[in-house]
Amino acid sequence: MSAIDHYINDIIVRGAAEAREEGSAATEAHHLLLAIAAVEGTAAYRVLTAAGLGRQAIRDALDREFEHSLDAVGVSLASYDLPKPFRDPKDHPEPGASARLALERGFAAAKGKKDLRPAHLLLGVLSAGVGTVPRALALAGVDRAGLMDRVEETLAHESW
Amino acid sequence: MLAEHVPVPQGPADALAAVAALRRLADQLEDAAVEQAMRAGWSWPEVAEGLGVTRQAVHKKHAKRLIAAGVTLRRRQ
Numbered sequence: 001m002s003a004i005d006h007y008i009n010d011i012i013v014r015g016a017a018e019a020r021e022e023g024s025a026a027t028e029a030h031h032l033l034l035a036i037a038a039v040e041g042t043a044a045y046r047v048l049t050a051a052g053l054g055r056q057a058i059r060d061a062l063d064r065e066f067e068h069s070l071d072a073v074g075v076s077l078a079s080y081d082l083p084k085p086f087r088d089p090k091d092h093p094e095p096g097a098s099a100r101l102a103l104e105r106g107f108a109a110a111k112g113k114k115d116l117r118p119a120h121l122l123l124g125v126l127s128a129g130v131g132t133v134p135r136a137l138a139l140a141g142v143d144r145a146g147l148m149d150r151v152e153e154t155l156a157h158e159s160w
Numbered sequence: 161m162l163a164e165h166v167p168v169p170q171g172p173a174d175a176l177a178a179v180a181a182l183r184r185l186a187d188q189l190e191d192a193a194v195e196q197a198m199r200a201g202w203s204w205p206e207v208a209e210g211l212g213v214t215r216q217a218v219h220k221k222h223a224k225r226l227i228a229a230g231v232t233l234r235r236r237q
Contacts, residue, residue, distance in 0.1 A: 023188045069181035072174045077185070085191035086229035135177055 003160075004116050007042070008103075011035045011121060012095065019093040023085065026096030030062055030132045032103075033125045036118065043154040044122035051147055057140070065136035098131055119155050123148060194222045195231065203234045 001009075012027065014035035019027040037048045037055040048054070053061075067077045095103070106124025110116040126148050128134055137144050190211070197207050208215040226233060 022184075023191050024184065025187065065177075066181050066184065069174070069177040070185060072170070073178040073182065075182065075185070080185075080189070083192055083196065085188070085195045086225060086231075088225045088228040090228065091225065130173060130176075132177070132180070135173070 004113075004118075007039070007118055008121070010039060011118075013092075014038060015095075015099065016092045020087050020089075020091050023087065024093055024096075027093045027099050028096045028132065029098035029102040029125050029128060030058075030136065032099055032121070033133055034058055034062075036122050036125065039118070042118035042160060043158040044118040044151065047119070047122070047147070047150050047154055051142065051150070053140075053142065053147075058136070061136040061140035061142075062132065064139050065132060068139055069135070098128065098133075102128065117155065117160055119151050119158070123151050123155075126151065191222075191225075194218065195226060195229065198222075198226055198231050198233060201234065 011032055012035075015027045015031040018031040018034045019025075022031070024031070034055055036042075036044050037053060037058050039045060048058075070077055102124040103121070104124070105127050106121040107116065109123045109127075110120045125133060126137075126144060134144055137147070194207055194211075197210070202210075204215050204219050208218045211218060223233070
């Protein structure tokens with residue numbers, strides 16, 4: 001397997017772990033974003049951290065989006081205090097619709113397999129205009145278009 | 161908990177996101193509630209009836225996780 005194959009596999013496995021921790025039946029795009037922010041040594045990681053979007057900052061932004069979306073229909077997350085359910089470490093949530101779309105968009109952003117790099121995957125996740133990721137970033141005050149510009153700039157200058 | 165006056169989502173994006181968030185919250189509540197019930201000795205048919213789904217559906221969705229959690233499950237009746 002090539003380096004990018006290993007990276008994609010790593011992101012999907014880490015994304016599945018994020019989904020499992022959240023109790024999600026599927027790995028979604030925001031789980032891939034958390035995974036991309038957790039793997040050091042890539043331009044994607046550097047762009048995210050330079051924008052103040054480390055893994056924990058993204059997790060916090062996603063939690064705020066969840067609370068905000070529930071609040072829109074009058075549901076207060078703080079009102080629920082059930083015990084945290086057990087998560088089976090052997091459970092591997094498969095990629096859901098938003099994750100598959102993010103991967104497809106990432107692949108389409110590259111000029112073929114040889115050009116495909118981690119930053120393309122990040123572009124694929126960031127390019128969604130609707131859904132959890134853009135809402136979480138907007139709530140966190142992140143300029144998504146500007147972030148995508150910076151990712152594209154790194155693609156022109158950085159090999160990985 | 162529902163507020164006294166349920167606010168109406170401002171637009172389609174908020175409304176759709178609210179649906180997604182409610183589904184996620186419902187899943188989390190179900191995981192916690194089923195685990196709580198089974199730890200308290202409820203049977204699969206009782207939990208299924210409480211959720212309004214079939215016994216097979218609740219067993220398929222939760223049995224593996226609860227066995228891995230070490231919960232002593234009552235035999236299916």
